[in-house]
Amino acid sequence: MANAAVEATVDRQQVAMGDTLQLVISATEDDEDLGTVSLNTLLTDWEILSRKTSSNTTIVNGKRNHNRQLQIEITPRRPGALIISSFQVGASKTAPVWVNVSKMARVDPGTEAILFEATVDSDSVYVQGQLILTLRLQQAVNLDGRSISDLQLPGAFVVPLEQKSFQRTVSGRPWLVHEVRYAIFPEKSGVLEIPAQSFSARESGPRRSVFDTSRGKLIRLQSKALKIEVLPRPAAYSGSTWLPARNIVVEEEWSTEPEKLRAGESVTRTIRLRGEGLQGAQLPPVLLTTTDGIKHYPDQPTIADAEISTGLLGSRSDSVAIVPTRAGSIELPAVEIPWWDTQTQAMRTAAVPARTLQIMPAANAVTASPVAGNEQLAPGSTADTGQQPLWQWQLATLFCAIGWAFSLLLLLRKGATKNSSQAADDPKTVSPKAAYKSLIAACAADQPSQARKTLIQWAAAIQDNPSITSLNAAGNAMADSELKLELLKLEQALYSSATDLWHGAPLRAAVERLQRLQRSPNSGETDELSLYPSD
Known part of the structure; x- marks a missing residue:
């Protein structure tokens, strides 16, 4: 994107001739006129x-954000790799967008007016890598009450993606197309079987009168079952954390310019990882090595997932406060993240290069100039040493005492705020479903620290007991011998130097078993997921 104030996006980057595509031009600055x-x-x-326009204004913490959009529905004129050129919006310009357009989709329904199929983006995938499953419904008639069965894959972690809806014209016949997509992360090598998925709906037609309560014909369809080859971790991969991805980017950010840093001053360094085709929980923590002349104070990491055209984009941010303890030259080593390129079948390394900091002396470091030993003072005279009268020092001492008292008051209030913050992070506030998903993801990524945190949250949420704040308390509350054994292994891994040797699969199996036992038959869960609610 050439300028952050404007942006052009499309809802899909793979379309066929006859398909419609949504192009959105967004502007966040008030002086950018989309009408021109x-x-x-x-x-x-x-x-x-x-084409149509829309606008939205939000006020967060007193800051006003005005977002306007120009939404354009388009269809390609020819197949191929087509580019949507940059748009000039005021003084800003959008970045170009590429879209791959294939030949017209082959639809041979015969006499059928409703088609339902399941497709994947690849016939093989690496263990813990991303596979995209698409359930596609194509209809040439109106339907009511559309729904598909809930996807159940015991040997994989499944993340639902955004549903897509567009129009398609094949041989002059219009179709309405709905796509339901999932990002699937297999957890063991071998063969992953995706069972046949079911679709049901009723044909809708005009009513003969207001008293006509007859329902249309019931439609039930099934997709074909799929078998996917799950490849093991390659022997050529030497990284400590297995990261199969389409791309990984690592970058750093400083709260202030590190070139202006002085001894004793603090600066925050943030290392951000983004992995295309990975969950945020799979990305490893950035462990900064001990450096002479530097003290590190790490903060809690920020982990998130976002959806892009190719699936999931996981991100992780690790922030650390850096305080240099001396002036001079200090070398910060490079940050290197090895990963496996699933497109080229090769190992790569994302890195932040090493950096040399030139630390200036502390701001209060001054050099005294002694009075020459042979300089005599005249009787009754005083040397001009910059000293101030006694009453000024007494006044300064009084102000310092007041400042110390005020600082003590702030510390006490900070402690109360910290306790309130901890109360806000009470495990009880995390829903059992969210805690369970985070725990399973941490086990899948073989991350013991994240697994410990999310397991405590899960146990506290399941038991509705916010006092569960340790692995021992979680094990006692769940009262399961298999779980207690895995928690003991997890505890040992956390307090040993070989945390990279911990594997989360056994813990996940125990958690999944307990999760199934905890489900209530009267929880209100249904076997079918609504595709698009009918009016």
Whole structure:
């Protein structure tokens, strides 16, 4: 993106001839007028079907954010790798967008007006790598009460993605297409079987009168079952954490310019990891090595997932306060993250290069200039040493005493705030479902520290007991011998130097078993997931 104030995005980057595509031009600055955007360059390869504008204003912490969008529905004029050129919006310009357009989709329904299928983006995937499953419904008639069965894959971690809906024209016949997508992360090598998925709906038609309560014909369809080859971790991979991804980027950010740092001053360094085709929980923590002349004070990491056109984009941010203890030259070693490129089948390394800090002396470090030994003072005279009268020092001492008292009061209030913050992070506030998903992801990524944190949250949520704040308390509350054994192994791994040797699969198996036992038959869960609610 050439300028952060404007942005052009599409809802899909893989389409077929006859499909519609949503192009959105967004602006966040008030002086950017979307009404004046020229779309002439778009007409070469695309046909504009419709356009509309929308706006949204939010105020967060007193800051006003105004977001406006120009939404354009387009369809390609030809197949190939087509580019949507940059749009000039005021003084800003959007980045170009590439879209791959294939030939017209082959739809051979015969006499059928409803089609349902399951497809994957690859016939093979690495263990703990991402596989995209798409359940596609194509309809040429109106339907009511559409629903699909809930996807159940015991040997994999499943993340539902955003549903897509668009129109498709094949041989002059219009179709409405719905796509339900999942990101699937297999947990062991071998063969992953995706069972047949079910779809049901009723045909809708005009009512003969207001008293006509008859329902349309019931439609039930099934997709084909799929078998996926799950590849093991390659022997050529030498990294400590297994990271199969399409791409991994690591970057750093400083709260202030490190070139201006002085001894005793603090600066925050943030290392950000982004993995395409990974969950945020799979990304490893950035462990900064001990450096002479530097003290480190790490903060809690921030882990998140976002959806992009290729699936999931996991991110992790590790922040650490750095305090240099001396002036001079201090070398910060490089940060290197090895990962496996699933596209080229090769090991790669994402890195932040080493950096040399030139630390200046502390701001209060001054050098005294002694009075020459042979300099005599005249009787009754005083040397000009910068000393101040006694009453000024007494006044300064009084102000210092007041300052110390005020600092003590702030510390006491800070302690109370910290306790309130801890209360806000009470495990009880985490839902059992969210805690369970985070725990399973941590086990899948073989991350003992994250597994400890999320297991305590899960146990506290399941037992509705916020006093569970340790692994020992969690094990006692769950009262399961298998779980207690795995928690003991986890505890040993956390307090040993070989945390990279811990494997989360046994703990996950115990947790999944207990999770199934905890489910109530009257919880209100249904076997079917609504595809798109009917009016």
